[in-house]
Amino acid sequence: MPTLSVIMIVKNEAHCLAECLASVQSIADEIVIGDTGSTDTTVDIARGLGCRVFDIPWRDDFAEARNRVLAQAHGDWLLHLDADEILDADGAIRLRALVDADGAGADAVEVTLANYCDESRAWRWVPVAPGEPMARGAAGYIAAPLLRLFRGGRGFEYREPVHENITESVIERGGVIRAEPILIHHYGYRSGTTDKAALYLRIGREKARQRPEDPKAWHDLAEQLLACGQAEEAGEACRKALSLDPRHLGAATALANLLLNAGRLDEARALFEAFERDGIAPPHVVTVLGAVACRQGRLPEARARLEAVLEAAPRALHARLYLARTLDRLGEIEDARDHLRQAAAQFPSLSEPQHRLAAHRLRADGERRYEARDVQAALAALVESLRLDPEDPLTQNDLGVVLHAMGQTARARECFTRALLLAPGMAEADTNLRALSSP
Numbered sequence: 039m040p041t042l043s044v045i046m047i048v049k050n051e052a053h054c055l056a057e058c059l060a061s062v063q064s065i066a067d068e069i070v071i072g073d074t075g076s077t078d079t080t081v082d083i084a085r086g087l088g089c090r091v092f093d094i095p096w097r098d099d100f101a102e103a104r105n106r107v108l109a110q111a112h113g114d115w116l117l118h119l120d121a122d123e124i125l126d127a128d129g130a131i132r133l134r135a136l137v138d139a140d141g142a143g144a145d146a147v148e149v150t151l152a153n154y155c156d157e158s159r160a161w162r163w164v165p166v167a168p169g170e171p172m173a174r175g176a177a178g179y180i181a182a183p184l185l186r187l188f189r190g191g192r193g194f195e196y197r198e199p200v201h202e203n204i205t206e207s208v209i210e211r212g213g214v215i216r217a218e219p220i221l222i223h224h225y226g227y228r229s230g231t232t233d234k235a236a237l238y239l240r241i242g243r244e245k246a247r248q249r250p251e252d253p254k255a256w257h258d259l260a261e262q263l264l265a266c267g268q269a270e271e272a273g274e275a276c277r278k279a280l281s282l283d284p285r286h287l288g289a290a291t292a293l294a295n296l297l298l299n300a301g302r303l304d305e306a307r308a309l310f311e312a313f314e315r316d317g318i319a320p321p322h323v324v325t326v327l328g329a330v331a332c333r334q335g336r337l338p339e340a341r342a343r344l345e346a347v348l349e350a351a352p353r354a355l356h357a358r359l360y361l362a363r364t365l366d367r368l369g370e371i372e373d374a375r376d377h378l379r380q381a382a383a384q385f386p387s388l389s390e391p392q393h394r395l396a397a398h399r400l401r402a403d404g405e406r407r408y409e410a411r412d413v414q415a416a417l418a419a420l421v422e423s424l425r426l427d428p429e430d431p432l433t434q435n436d437l438g439v440v441l442h443a444m445g446q447t448a449r450a451r452e453c454f455t456r457a458l459l460l461a462p463g464m465a466e467a468d469t470n471l472r473a474l475s476s477p
Contacts, residue, residue, distance in 0.1 A: 041067040042137045043113030043190065047094070047103045051121035052078040054225070059087050061125040062117070065134040072107040080121075098241050101196035111190060115141070118186045118204075122226030123151070126172070129220035133187060136218065145213035146188035146204070149220040152179035153227035156388055158355050161291045161322040165353045168386050172223050177387045179224075185215065186222065198249070200241040201258040238262050246275070253283035260292050269296055285318060294326055301459070303330045321347045325357045332364045335463040340364045353384055359394060366398075366432055367461065374398065397427035401436060408440055416440050431461035438470055447474060 044066045071084050072094040084091045094106045115137045136142060154176035157163060165178040185205050188194050193211055196202045208215060242259040249255040260275035273296045279289035290309055297306040307330045310323045328343035341364050347357035358381045365374035375398050381391035404419035420437045438453030451474050457467035
């Protein structure tokens, strides 16, 4: 019967290693670990649980380190796992069955790494059911398809010093790849340190220098630059990736987000409309185009796009939030609030939908109080509404009206101007701003 080796590299993983190993001990014939310089009890834990551990030098190259461990493994099949990961229990059964069937015709198996986080704007973010135990408090995960199970003895090797992969080598050697619904739960995504981010960035820069014609290297660098808060250089790296591969969806998505954040709506629209024309229109692409249409006042188009996304993916959070914004601007206030209620119910652990719903109610309360001539109470409600949802142009406009009634013309002008920045062409805000300038 074919054998399975679990291969790992570790450093100071005492806090999570035992749980990781427990998820694979029942299916592994051996666990081989390369330690890159632990100063805690990592090595003792690993050896105490029956793992074969040896020291390896660290040279700022994850691929090299993994290949050293790979060379020490004896199994017919190899499973790459990191210490802050847990192989799903059902996935473990399925994975062992694949090994016992000698791959069932495959030489390498793509699984899904579930990077748990609340980053709901990430394009591969997958929501989980409220209370899902494996999520450990996160509302979802970023799904990363990766080759983690592959044959030994075929000459497959890891490449790239950071965000390393074995896929390139498998393809070059004619390996047959098949995707399987196997989940690996990853809990280290939310707890990255500044030192770790800086290390990854340093290695990422070197990788891009060594592989200047590789769009993946530039996209990987862009993502690491974003993680380190270097948005301008990240945009340059995205553009470099797209110059090498004009349909690199990951680079285009990162660039589109940067453009949206900078208010460069026409550029973000043109970028994703080109993908759409080529038949590349996953939900997040259509959501972005719907969001841009909403911001630019093309409200029927925004509604149609966002409703189409939700019909196909009812838990697409940001499509629902942008649809609520669109319906608000169309004057369908109750329908907008219904969508906010749904979003808040679907994602009870996320603050944004809860805040948006509360802000929507406060805005309505502020409008009622203003109509009742309780200007101070209206002001308080609208200020709190904006604190919870600072991107709402309707609340900005309402606040401008209240401030103008209080004689605070300069502050009112700022609110109307802000409303127009959030919603260019918004007729009510434009009329109010012009009225302030009239003699």
